[in-house]
Amino acid sequence: MEHAIEMIGITKTFPGVVANDKVTLRVADGEVHALLGENGAGKSTLMSILFGAYNADSGTIRIHGKEVDIKDPNVATELGIGMVHQHFKLVHNYTVTENIVLGMEPTRRLGLLDIGRAEKRVAKLSETYGLKVDAKALVEDITVGAQQRVEILKTLYRNANIIIFDEPTAVLTPQEIEELIQIIRRLKEEGKTIVLITHKLKEIKAVADRCTVLRRGACIGTVDVADVSEQQLAEMMVGRAVEFEIEKKPARIGEVVLSIKNLSVADQAGHLKVRDLSVEVHKGEIVGIAGVDGNGQTELLYGLAGLSPVASGTILLDGQDITKATIRKRIELGLGHIPEDRQKHGMVSDFSVAENCILKNYYQKPYSNRYGLLDQKRMEADASQLIVQFDIRAGQGSKTKAGSLSGGNQQKTIVAREINLSPHVLLIAQPTRGLDVGAIEYIRHRIIAERDKGRGILLISFELDEIMNLCDRIATISKGSIVGIFAQHEVSEREIGMMMAGSRREGGEA
Ligand SMILES: Nc1ncnc2c1ncn2[C@@H]1O[C@H](COP(=O)(O)OP(=O)(O)O)[C@@H](O)[C@H]1O
Ligand SMILES: [Mg+2]
Structure with a gap:
């Protein structure tokens, strides 16, 4: 098998966390390769290393068989690697074409930007790949789905033959997701190699040839998508039946x-x-x-x-x-409320889990007496019960600061409090x-x-x-x-x- 990408034994640590632990990823030339893993598994980190946004602590990268040192995104671009980021990096009051050529304007001899020529090329690429983007439109006037297609055009304009998508469907409607899947198929037909980061199994089944699974920074394995069920992929991702x-x-x-x-x-x-x-x-x-x-x-x-x-x-x-x-x-x-913004409306990060559990009724019995004095013991005892009941993983029990919990445990704390109020x-x-x-x-x-x-x-x-x-x-x-x-x-x-x-x-x- 000819490999477009080989990342071998990649390790990357951040303070206190091993984001990638000797990860090996081999992507065949011309395939759609999914990178699957839960939140925090290390997917974006691995791809940011490939794109030159981060440098690995150790490991080797080969592109089309040749060992490379991807110091920064410019090197990645020269190697034909493009990335469609999770959060688009577009300038809203610029046109589609202006956004695409940003940083690499084709110039006339006098140094003036030849926007007309750029527009023609953008329109041509848009047509070839079925992207349906108006080269002259202002970015602020087009849908989120179209903005994402502008990001795709940006990589194509720079002649990328390897395109990385970081959770591209998170911002799309179901119809836009279907369209994106068609576009990915089209890119593959035209000979591009695709890496698709996702935690959505349906999408993997719909479009990917092979899938590599990461769990807590480690590589669990690579499978042929046709050979596995969604259930099996989920088990690889989580480490147990789901x-x-x-x-x-x-x-x-x-x-x-x-x-x-x-x-x-x-x-x-x-x-x-x-x-x-x-x-x-x-x-x-x-x-x-x-x-x-x-x-x-x-x-x-x-x-x-x-x-x-x-x-x-x-x-x-x-x-x-x-x-x-x-x-x-x-x-x-x-009226109970489990809010959208956990940190802002759901809890007080500097307060303990116990304090957060009584955030809405601390001033009432049984927590406060008629002089307004708080019954600490009662508060902590009740919180400890909720911790058990709702399986909240908190290092120092009810005294743990809410801000130091993981997102899932913060959410469980809020859910526990709201449900406990009946x-x-x-x-x-x-x-x-x-x-x-x-x-x-x-x-x-x-x-x-x-x-x-x-x-x-x-x-x-x-x-x-x-x-x-x-x-x-x-x-x-x-x-x-x-x-x-x-x-x-x-x-x-x-x-x-x-x-x-x-x-x-x-x-x-x-
Ligand atoms: N710039 C950073 N600084 C510190 N920690 C980071 C940074 N980027 C990622 N991490 C940590 O590395 C781990 C992997 O993160 P990430 O690669 O973003 O996961 P994924 O994309 O799979 O959700 C997480 O624990 C995350 O908190
Ligand atoms: Mg990510």
Whole structure:
């Protein structure tokens, strides 16, 4: 087999962590090679070394059989290696072509930029690879998916024959993901070698030839994708069997517990982000809000939780109007909130796990007496119980600083606190974002257990899998309004994806 890339025995350490531990990766010429691993497994580090953004502590790299020293990204570019980063590096008020030629402008003899020639070449490349990008458009006017295709064009413009994608689908809608998969196939047909970083097994099955799995910095192995199931890939990634779809009983739906009527909420700059939105949540059901990031989800939850004022409309909790209630009042009436931004709204990093566990009821019995004195012993005893119950891994038990926990354990701490307050309604945003497969499985189980206790749950997630698996009803949000609401079994992931992109389906009331 002819190898485009050989990375042999690569080690890279950061203070306190071995990000890559003697990792070996061999990518055949012209294949699509997936690099799979949980968060923090070392995937981006390994590819940043290949791209020259980091230098390895030890190990050897060969490109097309020749040993190389990739000191910086310029060397990588010269070797024909391009990288499409997780966070795009585009200048918004520049055109597509200006962004592409940035740093390598073709000049006329007098040193003037020959933008016309560049535009022609960009248009040609866009057509060859089916990228559908307008070379003259301003980057700020094109979709996120198109911006990603500009990044792809940037690598092609520099004649890359090895293209690395770092978690490219994280920012895309399901339709855009399908398009990207087509583009990757096209790149392969044209003879490019592709490395695709992902933790999504479906995508690997859809497009990759082989897959190398990293776990905690170490290389677990390389497999032919056709020979393994998603289940087997997940086991390699996590190190144990994983349950994908959580089994759940049919919902036992009670009366309406949360009623949102014609709600409008503005963001901090005063722009209306939630527009005339209405939805109801019953006891014992999970209602999911599906949508692309930035369509009003954040502001909806802020409005409901009392973090932002409501511009118009009403919110009823158990029939009581809480539209203008203080945050504390809402909590006392039974509103729980697992927020999107854990660090900012979910916990106080400098506080211990115990203190974080009573963040919302410290001033009440049994924690405070009528003189306002805090019962430390009681607080720590209760927290220790939650630590056991919710499997929170904290080095120094209830005294551990919340900020020093891993993301998954921070999230478990917040989930423990909110569930422990026995809320009637639980608002949940992005409960598993950035967590590894084991913690995801655990938190999803907990959410379903709350539903089965008769709580009403409103769940916001950008992960369609999560919405489809957990929710009893699914509402799709686009530009701040609900564009359709369906019972989970009535609708396909594909249809939800279309609605997320803004199209309405006829007769959508559930
Ligand atoms: N610049 C950095 N400084 C310190 N630690 C880092 C840095 N980049 C990555 N790490 C650590 O290295 C490990 C691997 O990270 P990364 O390669 O980003 O993983 P992945 O891309 O698989 O999610 C993680 O523990 C991460 O916290
Ligand atoms: Mg990464």
